[in-house]
Amino acid sequence: MPFDRILSRMVRCGTLTVRYPDGRVRLYRGPDRSPDSSSGTRAAPAAGIHIRSWRALRRLMLNPALGFGEAYMDGEIAPLNCSLYELTDLLALNMMARAYPAERLMENLRWLRRHIDQLNPAGRARRNVAHHYDLNGRLYALFLDRDRQYSCAYFPTGQETLEEAQLAKKRHIAAKLMLDRPGLEVLDIGCGWGGMALHLAREHGARVTGITLSAEQLEVARARAAEAGLADRVRFELMDYRDWTRPVDRIVSVGMFEHVGIGHYRRFFRTLRGALREDGVALVHAIGRSDGPGSTNPWIARYIFPGGYAPALSEVLPAVEKAGLWVTDIEILRLHYAQTLAHWRRRFAANRDAIQSLYDERFCRMFEFYLTGSELAFRRLGHMNWQLQLTRSVDTLPLTRDYMAEAGAPALARQGGGAGPQAGQIDSPVSLRRRR
Template sequence: MQAVLDAIFRRLITLGRLAVVWPDGSQTVYAGQDGPVSTLRLHDRRTIRRLVLNPSLGLGEAYMSGGLSVETGSIYDLLDLMIANSEGNPDSHPMLRLRGRLASIGRRVAQYNPAGRSRRNVAHHYDLNGRLYSLFLDRDRQYSCAYFPHGDETLEEAQAAKKRHIAAKLCLNRPDLRVLDIGCGWGGMALTLARDFGAQVTGITLSQEQLTEARARAEADGLQHRVRFELLDYRAVREKFDRVVSVGMFEHVGIGHYRAFFDTVAGCLAPDGVALIHAIGRSDGPGSTNAWMRKYIFPGGYSPALSEVMPGVERSGLMATDIEILRLHYAETLRNWRRRFAANRDAITALYDERFCRMFEFYLAGSEITFRRSGHMVWQLQLAHQHGAVPLTRDYIAQVEAGEPVGPMAEATSSLRR
């Protein structure tokens, strides 16, 4: 197997420099044009076999178990090197081609997410020890792409900017609008819409940990009369709302359920209502979820191309009133999370163990590089039933972000000033 892996590396590395230390202590260097540099030590023959037969799963598992270690740089540098070369040379590993085709064929089964399975998938990642997320997220626990309008914002500033950007697109132009937050997380978006925009918000989640924390936050902020949180699947919503928002949840819906998701949004959205969906997507067309990510981080998860999303929108009767693509914003978000995780690694090891920390390091580093080098991005899709539900031009977004009230809210503010 060593000879096979050697041949694969010789074909793969056309950019940068990879030094591999084999289990017998010998070393081979693979070099191409200027690029990332890393030294990889393989500790046993089993690891070599993993990397040959199932590289998309085996690389992460070997790093978690200690079957491989990075001796120059970090796991980020190794993944940067590997992904940079895979992007430029997609046919370099024959097993990657084969397994990629099989994954595409089976992706509807992998993403089959009825209500019961959705709850189990959510619990796998979001019902971890709550202290974990406080050690690498911002203070508001926003676990989705931040928004860096200038590029030099702190994580806290960028997450606040993200919430303002989304609130602007929801056209919250009068108080007491009824808002549904699908996949409300720890409640940060719902609480912001209630506190800063006077909305009446219902947040739904499938995570018991998130539900408990969100309710406690609403109580602590004195917003329990404006915000309520429920343990509820989106398919069970029966009420009508003026606005619908969903941030970082659509990736868990599954391609076979897109029609049900948008039918739900259409059914619970008032005739003159506005919805905003914020999710990770692919700019390079349909694909499949990485095997390691699917097994260890987000079972049932998938980041779709817009070409896979829009048919569900069209069949629901909703219309797209605005689509925005955020390119490197998630890469910067993940860079902040990765650095905070590293700074608090000892505390996280105490919560879990070394294997868990390696798993999370692999996840954060690989995700960041995917947004920097591959076809991943974030899309924000604004939806409505009626053409006139949103202003004629996009100027109102910048106005709201600048703190200027728009529409009836502006008139109410003007009257108060007089």
């Protein structure tokens, strides 16, 4: 059958066992072995898949990037004598698109459509945000850290707990903002549940306005500010970034730029420039891709982040230049998000029964597939995080990056082995009272 021939060409590393709907079992074994830093080589990976229906087989044939996730959600395919992670890892290692004409064709079509798919005017952007972020509040409390940071953490050694790494991320970003005096006014674009804004106010005496398009996040963030006694220094608004007009000293945006859309990059950075005072500093943190421009996986676009896209820096920097901003620092975080997602995936698994009680089995399968595939995108498929530090003026910041380390050293000393004063605040009765 055609699918049999495709798999025979595709599997170049490891062994894939396939049980077809009629009970027939086939092994597809590649000649390649995988490198291992300690011993030079290791046994190539092995995994299996049970295709339980002919409909699932057709999905995999016609549109594998979408059909694989949908069939898993519907229970029509299942890992065979392995975990979902092991199965997905083997498929990622073998890069299905290389040997799969149908997938190459679909990728070309997605490329042609990407400007339409990422058209995010204010109304559509608001609906896209609600699709993912306005879910039951308990869901995120069951797999994120206690401060509910829903973006890449920062692992200075790789041995940190999730709470420690998310606190390190906030402190790392604060150091790049150069909050060198209290009372600086900060705009937090895409503020989530308020953790970054509250951190900057508490640790650095900043006055912060956080803006979001999620009604659920807005309610929680406002409640947290009141509970922390910071409502006089931190406020949160339901607002699109394009509606901001007042000048500020600092701008921070973490995990929001992926939702802007490639057709809106110039508008985004023009807005940043217009909102920064002449001596202002901005820090934008986002997911990117190391292998150049591409398109969003269709399953992710349909079920997780409609309108979302992780851009290559080659797509971002021209918009920065045209906005008249200085790029004063670029940092690439390679495996930090893979480690973050591994923590989330394990916590999701540990709380799966509680999450299923909020939704259903199909939802749990959807989220498992999302967390697994996302982690492997960073481990195998060239995804990373980038941080851009931006200014309006060439002389705003010191000549070297030493000030970042100097700002971060006291924070690391304070961190010690704990997760900081904000840990646990998100679990308060007020912030978890909403149920659906």
